[in-house]
Amino acid sequence: MVSYDIDNISPDMSFLEMMDVLNEELTSQGLDPVAFDHDCREGICGSCSMFINGEAHGPDRLVTTCQLHMRKFQDGDTIFIEPFRSNTFPVIKDLVVDRSSFDRIQHAGGFISINTSGNTQDANSIPIDKNKADKAFDAATCIGCGACVATCKNSSAMLFVSAKVSQFSLLPQGQVEANERVLNMVKQMDDEGFGNCTNTGACEVECPKGISLENIARMNRDYLKAKFSS
Ligand code: SF4
Numbered sequence: 001m002v003s004y005d006i007d008n009i010s011p012d013m014s015f016l017e018m019m020d021v022l023n024e025e026l027t028s029q030g031l032d033p034v035a036f037d038h039d040c041r042e043g044i045c046g047s048c049s050m051f052i053n054g055e056a057h058g059p060d061r062l063v064t065t066c067q068l069h070m071r072k073f074q075d076g077d078t079i080f081i082e083p084f085r086s087n088t089f090p091v092i093k094d095l096v097v098d099r100s101s102f103d104r105i106q107h108a109g110g111f112i113s114i115n116t117s118g119n120t121q122d123a124n125s126i127p128i129d130k131n132k133a134d135k136a137f138d139a140a141t142c143i144g145c146g147a148c149v150a151t152c153k154n155s156s157a158m159l160f161v162s163a164k165v166s167q168f169s170l171l172p173q174g175q176v177e178a179n180e181r182v183l184n185m186v187k188q189m190d191d192e193g194f195g196n197c198t199n200t201g202a203c204e205v206e207c208p209k210g211i212s213l214e215n216i217a218r219m220n221r222d223y224l225k226a227k228f229s230s
């Protein structure tokens with residue numbers, strides 16, 4: 001751990017703006033800036049992942065680090081910032097970790113193969129139960145940040161993978177490849193070395209998008225069904 005003192009931090013600044021101020025000061029002193037991931041700064045891309053005072057994305061609930069504000073801290077506070085810690089997310093530099101294991105899980109089945117040659121049925125012409133559509137939409141809000149993995153004592157990726165499986169398994173469009181998808185994505189998750197779920201629920205608490213544990217239960221059901229029909 002390295003300590004830095006910084007002044008002139010407004011309570012209205014976002015956490016990443018505070019990091020920008022720090023890095024400007026370091027750069028002007030000819031020092032290396034602290035490396036951290038960021039992109040959208042709108043809570044959408046999931047790249048601004050870090051542990052802040054021992055919590056993924058910091059002390060606020062349902063927000064990413066880029067949407068966390070300095071008003072959540074007191075003037076004079078020492079803030080401890082660490083990279084996400086998991087063997088499956090190797091540290092590249094400072095706060096930047098390699099989350100390509102998530103990409104490989106997505107490549108294993110997190111998509112729908114649809115023929116778009118001209119005979120495609122308009123998706124809006126397929127009736128979908130409102131409750132299911134809402135749950136699919138909720139699952140689709142997962143931004144792949146990895147807070148669930150970094151928070152879990154087992155480094156389990158079940159919340160992430162179950163969100164990516166559920167967003168399709170609840171919809172008619174997702175049924176064609178449903179069995180193949182859940183089997184392949186779970187296999188890739190295991191091959192990457194993520195741990196299993198022991199129902200602690202810390203992932204759900206720290207998830208900035210409020211992804212529900214219900215998705216894990218659904219994925220387990222889908223997985224069993226796929227195993228028995230294969
Ligand atoms: S389930 Fe939540 S914590 Fe996990 S990757 Fe998705 S958004 Fe991030």
Ligand code: FES
Nearest residue numbers: 041045046048066
């Ligand atoms: S920078 Fe994109 S979610 Fe924070």
